[in-house]
Each structure stands twice: as C-alpha cells, then as structure tokens.
Amino acid sequence: MSAYDQFIAVVQHQLKNVETTQRPAIEQAAHWVAEALARDRFLWAFGTGHSHMVAEEIFYRAGGLARGAPILEPKLMLHEQAIEATYLERRSGYAREILAQHPLAAGDVLVVASNSGRNAVPIEMALGGQALGLKVIGITNLTQSRQWPSRHASGKRLFEVVDLPIDTCGIDGDAAITLEGFPHRVGPPSSLTGLMIINLMVVQAIEYCVQAGHPPEVYISSNTQGDDHNNRLLEKYRTHIRHL
Secondary structure, three states: OOHHHHHHHHHHHHHHHHHHHOHHHHHHHHHHHHHHHHOOOOEEEEEOHHHHHHHHHOOOOOOOEOOEEEEOOHHHOOOOOHHHHHHHOOOOOHHHHHHOOOOOOOOOEEEEEEOOOOOHHHHHHHHHHHHOOOEEEEEEOHHHHOOOOOOOOOOOOHHHHOOEEEEOOOOOOOOOEOOOOOOOOEOOOHHHHHHHHHHHHHHHHHHHHHHOOOOOOEOOOOOOOOHHHHHHHHHHHOOOOOOO
16 A cells, blocks of 8 residues: 555544544533633633644634634744754743733633643643633543653643543554555654544534524634624734734
8 A cells, every 4th residue: 555545544544533432522622612602711722843733723714713712832833943842842830931921711721732642831731721720621642642651740641630631543653654665654643633623622612602592703714705804803802812
C-alpha cells in the first residue's frame, strides 16, 4: 500500500474510532458549552506545539462562535522558536503567567489540547482553569499518554486532572505509517482528529443552544456578506478576547 493510501486509511480509522467511542464525551462537552453560552459565558481553548491549532480552530472563523476565545502563547506555538517551545511547555509555573493575561471566569468552559498530555504547561493550565471555576475538557491521545510518565510535579497527566477527557484515538508517538526501507514512522494524524473533535463539540453545542431557544452569535465568512455582521461582533468582544 502506498504512503498516500496508508495515511488516508489511518486517518479514516482514527476518525471512525473517535466517532464511535467518544460521542458520549463529546456530547457532554457540548452540553457544558451550550450551558455556558446560554449564560453569556465563553469557550476558551489552549494547546502547545501543534496542539495550538485546536485552540485556533474555534477562533474568528465562518460558522464559529463569537464567544470562542483562544489562548495563544507565541513562545509555545512553534512559529517563532520551535526548539525553545519544546522545553518551555515542560516548565512549571508558566501556565499561571499565561492565564493572567486572559479573563477566564467561573461559568466558562476551557478545552486543553495535548497529544501526549504529559507536559507541565497543559496540565497546569487545566488545573488553573478548574481553580477559577471552569469546566475543563482535555483533548488527548490516551494510548500515548498512558505509556509515558508525567513531567508535572503531581505525577498526573492531562487526562487525570481534567473534568472530561476526550481521546483522539491515536497511537503512541503519533506518526502512524511505515515505509519500506525507511526506519521511522511518518504521517501524524493528531491534528486532524483534534480539529474534528473540537468542531463536533462546537456544532453540537450550537444545536443544543438553538433547541433551547438561545441561538448563539456566530461569524459569517468575511469573503461573502459577513463584514457588517462580523464587525458588530468584533466591536462587542474585542475588549474581552485578547487576540481580536
């Protein structure tokens, strides 16, 4: 089987596993988000390394929640100093500094994404959110996380500290396909599965809100007729969401 066909098969397999095994957890997460939106609260999301894309996915995009707020820390996002980011996400105490820059509050929901779930910053971000009174959801690879020790002083991994873990159904090491004559696996699907999970959570939450008679504010594509609509939302939330 070619690398092309292998990767498609692996991604389809992992997405199907998410669909069939994680639905109860995703629906529970969506209920929490819907309840928060009905009370005019916010959905926050955070990730380090490539997992920051899960946080960015909920932010300022067509069909996305106006109250979807990412926590994006450039030093942890790879585009400035990738080597430093690898070691910085292991540093205890850094999550507290990041949290201080964003107005998370009781009644909000926080999603923390980490494929390994073993580094200090995502774990402390989850603990910090709980201390502020948020429901905290973890998107993580349980197969990998269970095989490696925590790098946090508590000895716990992300799935052990969040209110609700959601499994990306990946494999240890993430990269998932093998090539004849090449010693290393390639093709990491975790970003694709993480993005699907958070989108499932958001669209299901929006449906719950509509069914309850509390339709949430969402953005319209700025490449269609969205500018006036979006500008009203941007003016409303720009003082609360740091990255607007």
